[in-house]
Amino acid sequence: MITILSIAILIMSVIIHELSHGLMADALGDPTARHAGRLTLNPLAHIDPIGSIVVPLITSIFGFTFGWAKPVPYNPYNIENKRLGEFLIAAAGPASNLVIALVFGTIIRFANIGATGVTPFVTICMYIVIINIVLAIFNLIPLPPLDGSKLLFALLPQQYGRTRMILEANGPIFVIIVVFFLWQIVAPIIPYIFKVFTGI
Numbered sequence: 001m002i003t004i005l006s007i008a009i010l011i012m013s014v015i016i017h018e019l020s021h022g023l024m025a026d027a028l029g030d031p032t033a034r035h036a037g038r039l040t041l042n043p044l045a046h047i048d049p050i051g052s053i054v055v056p057l058i059t060s061i062f063g064f065t066f067g068w069a070k071p072v073p074y075n076p077y078n079i080e081n082k083r084l085g086e087f088l089i090a091a092a093g094p095a096s097n098l099v100i101a102l103v104f105g106t107i108i109r110f111a112n113i114g115a116t117g118v119t120p121f122v123t124i125c126m127y128i129v130i131i132n133i134v135l136a137i138f139n140l141i142p143l144p145p146l147d148g149s150k151l152l153f154a155l156l157p158q159q160y161g162r163t164r165m166i167l168e169a170n171g172p173i174f175v176i177i178v179v180f181f182l183w184q185i186v187a188p189i190i191p192y193i194f195k196v197f198t199g200i
Contacts, residue, residue, distance in 0.1 A: 003057075003060045003065075005124065005127060006056075006060065006065040006127055006131065007056045007057065007060065007065060007067075009124075009127050009128050009131050010056055010065050010066075010067050010131055010135075011043060011047065011052055011056070011067070011069070012043075013097060013100065013128070013131055013132050013135055014046070014051075014052065014067060014068055014069040014135065015041060015043060015046045015047075015069050016041070016096050016097070016100065017069070017093040017094075017096055017097055017135060017139070018038070018046055018069045018070065018071065018072045018093065019038070019039065019040070019041065019046070019072070019096075020092040020093050020095065020096035021033070021071075021072045021074070021089055021090075021092050021093050022034070022038050022039050022072040022074070023039060023092070024088055024089045024091075024092035025072070025074040025079070025085075025089050026039060028079045028080075028085045028088065028089070029078050029079055029080060030074050030075050030076075030078035030079050030085075031078070032073050032074050032075045032078065033072045033073060033074060036072075036073055038072050038073070046069040046070055047069060047070070048068060048069055048070045051067050051068035051069065051070075052067050052068065052069055053067075055067045055068075065131065071145075074089060083154050084154070086150055086153075086154045087150070087151055087154035087155070089150075090147040090148075090150035090151050090154065091147070091151060093139060093147050094135070094136040094137075094139045094140050094147055094148075095136075097132040097133070097135040097136040097139075098132070098133070098136045100128065100132045101128070101129045101132040101133045101136070101193075101197050102197055104125045104128045104129050104132075105125075105129045105194075105196075105197030105198040105199075106197075107125050108122055108125050108126065108129065108197075108198040108199070108200065109198060109199045111125070113200065126198070129194060129197055129198060130190070130194060133190055133193050133194060133197070134190060137186060137189065137190065137193070138178070138183070138186075141178055141182065141186065143167070143175075143177070143178060143182075144164075144167045144168040144170070145168065145175070146175075146178070149164075149167070149168075
């Protein structure tokens with residue numbers, strides 16, 4: 001039951017993450033995501049069979065739930081200020097996850113756990129907060145193809161363009177490095193952020 005719950009929360013969270021990228025791009029003048037039918041909460045428009053189903057099922061066996069949705073396409077040439085546009089579009093995804101975590105964290109704060117105990121509803125809220133914090137922090141790691149790399153390169157001088165191309169060509173390798181090595185360094189901050197958002 002917990003596995004199904006965590007996978008369901010993960011799927012909806014990554015969908016909102018990708019939708020936020022598309023909405024920001026659309027607001028900045030690029031209709032690519034809208035024309036592709038991606039500005040919707042309909043899971044069928046976003047689910048990646050491997051990243052949204054197979055990987056979450058497999059990782060859940062090992063005690064954590066990890067996955068992704070299909071990336072929302074965007075055309076930087078439709079955006080007037082390309083560097084600022086890339087930064088805002090990349091930031092929109094992790095920001096949406098932090099907003100979700102903050103909203104449900106606030107609900108937990110007002111749930112009066114001391115008097116009622118941890119109810120099933122509060123448990124669901126906790127999973128939503130944790131999963132969305134993890135998604136936000138994971139995606140902010142500055143390695144391709146994660147959003148953090150796009151934020152970083154949007155701030156760096158153009159002369160690093162070739163370096164970016166080389167790094168992005170090896171994106172899948174970096175994801176493996178992050179999951180199996182770097183995440184052990186980053187993960188300890190998750191409980192602190194959880195406490196800030198929920199008060200527990």
